[in-house]
Amino acid sequence: MTNVLALEISNRLTALTDRLECAQLARQSDRSPGSIRAQADGFLVATSQHLAGVSAVLAPAVSRIEGGHEQVPVLVENIKGLERALVCAKARLYGQASHASRPWTEVWGEVHKHLRRVAEAEASIAALLEDQLGEGPLTELRERFARAVVLAQTRPHPYLPHLGLLGRVARRVCATTDRVWDEIEGRVTTLPEAS
DSSP, rough: OOOOOHHHHHHHHHHHHHHHHHHHHHHTTTOOHHHHHHHHHHHHHHHHHHHIIIIIIIIIHTTTSSSTTHHHHHHHHHHHHHHHHHHHHHHHOOOOOOGGGSOHHHOOOOOHHHHHHHHHHHHHHHHHHHSSSSSHHHHHHHHHHHHHHHSSSSSSOSOOOHHHHHHHHHHHHHHHHHHHHHHHTOOOOOOOOOO
């Protein structure tokens, strides 16, 4: 049996890694500042939405199966670590004074490190879910996850609740607020897939 959920997660993480590499290369090329910002924002948006989808759908699902409850805190801590790194990248990208002198290699290095940790945690929960769920429930979970990603917030929010009722409410409010701010700032949040 092919684990459709593991494949979905793997494909999304590969796309995120590709977007990260494009953002890094854009900084090193002679591209315009707008192009550089679009590449980096594409990565920030896609990653924020992915992490919100994991928090909304996959973390609760794994917490309900045998042996999964112990993995959820590790997953959430890794998500928060990556979100903190994304906040720093966004601050550096938009010229926040407290991050202006921080080298881009250091910023992207932190993002890479935390993205690897998230990928490892997600692979672990996907394997656990595959061991305990049948093909039908895995497919349904994958579909719920994909829908959650599309509707998720477009910015990282590491200091808000990630799980439970408070997490659901926080994600819903942040998704709406993020879209309003994206519109005000003229931030492009619907980008084609990374090539």
